[in-house]
Amino acid sequence: DTAVSQTPKYLVTQMGNDKSIKCEQNLGHDTMYWYKQDSKKFLKIMFSYNNKELIINETVPNRFSPKSPDKAHLNLHINSLELGDSAVYFCASSHVTRYNEQFFGPGTRLTVL
Amino acid sequence: KQEVTQIPAALSVPEGENLVLNCSFTDSAIYNLQWFRQDPGKGLTSLLLIQSSQREQTSGRLNASLDKSSGRSTLYIAASQPGDSATYLCAGGSNDYKLSFGAGTTVTVRA
Numbered sequence: 001d002t003a004v005s006q007t008p009k010y011l012v013t014q015m016g017n018d019k020s021i022k023c024e025q026n027l028g029h030d031t032m033y034w035y036k037q038d039s040k041k042f043l044k045i046m047f048s049y050n051n052k053e054l055i056i057n058e059t060v061p062n063r064f065s066p067k068s069p070d071k072a073h074l075n076l077h078i079n080s081l082e083l084g085d086s087a088v089y090f091c092a093s094s095h096v097t098r099y100n101e102q103f104f105g106p107g108t109r110l111t112v113l
Numbered sequence: 114k115q116e117v118t119q120i121p122a123a124l125s126v127p128e129g130e131n132l133v134l135n136c137s138f139t140d141s142a143i144y145n146l147q148w149f150r151q152d153p154g155k156g157l158t159s160l161l162l163i164q165s166s167q168r169e170q171t172s173g174r175l176n177a178s179l180d181k182s183s184g185r186s187t188l189y190i191a192a193s194q195p196g197d198s199a200t201y202l203c204a205g206g207s208n209d210y211k212l213s214f215g216a217g218t219t220v221t222v223r224a
Contacts, residue, residue, distance in 0.1 A: 004156075031210065041200070043157075043214040056210055090156060100145045100206030106156040 004105035012111045021076045021108045023091030032074035033092040086112045115140045115205045119215035127223050132190035134218050136203035141181045144206040148188050151200045193222045
């Protein structure tokens, strides 16, 4: 009965590889987000989709590409991974009329070696 | 652009003491203010959400206040317990779908 789920929970990979993180929510929300939490614990928005349409695209390298096959899923694909990409990535979702009340997934800890 | 600051970065108290966590923000046109709890290696759990038209919210031992004019929010946790040990994050919401987070206050409650 998990509300927002992410897979995998941990991801260890080599520099230069391409990897994906998946997110699914069963809350019936129509807006989903990706956040990055760096080593200093700051959470920063990366992307947001509303009904499969991109509505937020912060200053993120174009190696990062979100994909939303439907409004319950928002995946994050990262090309040519770099050491600086190591962080915890959180997915979140909200209802369109309460878009600041966001529910977060458990996070994916990405380590690039 | 909303900037959110949380001071102190870490706090250690004996069990039973009341906790006071501070959050300040720069843009008074805040849409709402949300407090989260993050346990090590875990995701974020929403604790309290205060809309811009409200001054406070309460849930059990938790009480959060919002003062837009001074750009401050305070989270009070009464009679702290070791299980309250975690990192507490505040986030300011704007009308463009974005949450601006502080860096958090890491709380340790000593038994």
